[in-house]
Amino acid sequence: MSRQDATPGASTAIGSALYGLATSAVRRLPRDMSITSAATLATLHRTGPRRITDLAVSEGVTQPAMTVLVRVMEESGLVERRGDPSDRRVTLVCLTEAGASYVQTRRQAGVDAFARLIDELADDEVDALVAALPALAHLAELESQDREGPKP
DSSP: OOOHHTTTTTTHHHHHHHHHHEEEEEEESSSSSSSHHHHHHHHHHOOOBBBBBHHHHHTTOOOHHHHHHHHHHHHTEEEEEEEOOOOEEEEEEEEEEHHHHHHHHHHHHHHHHHHHHHHTHHHHHHHHHHHHHHHHHHHHHHHHHHHHOOOO
16 A cells, blocks of 8 residues: 555645645744845855855846845845955855844744644654654755755
8 A cells, every 4th residue: 555545635734734834934923124135145155155146046026126136235233245266257145244144033933833843743743743854854955955956
């Protein structure tokens, strides 16, 4: 018997629950900047300095829109532009200490919000979540690989 036969609709039900949690979490975040700005900062935190064109592709916006967004974040002190040591013609967008601190503070606020909700669950529900941690970590890994696209 296949997994699909044993648990019909499980993938859809789990996906729906995770999607609902993720969208709810995004809605609860502070509205001090756009979701695209916050996502761009998180990408820079996760991947390191990037070209504006690369950031535009990864965040799903046009290059001119990303240029404007980077300029605004640069004026706010969250990012800075630096020359690429391997190619002086290229400019990279880098997080500043303030930008890294912003990402870490925002992430911790999200973790704390979920922790407060988890603290309201019954012990058996918390145990089920603990048991699911390896699968959730693997799911996050797969999503990250999917977001980065196929390797050349």
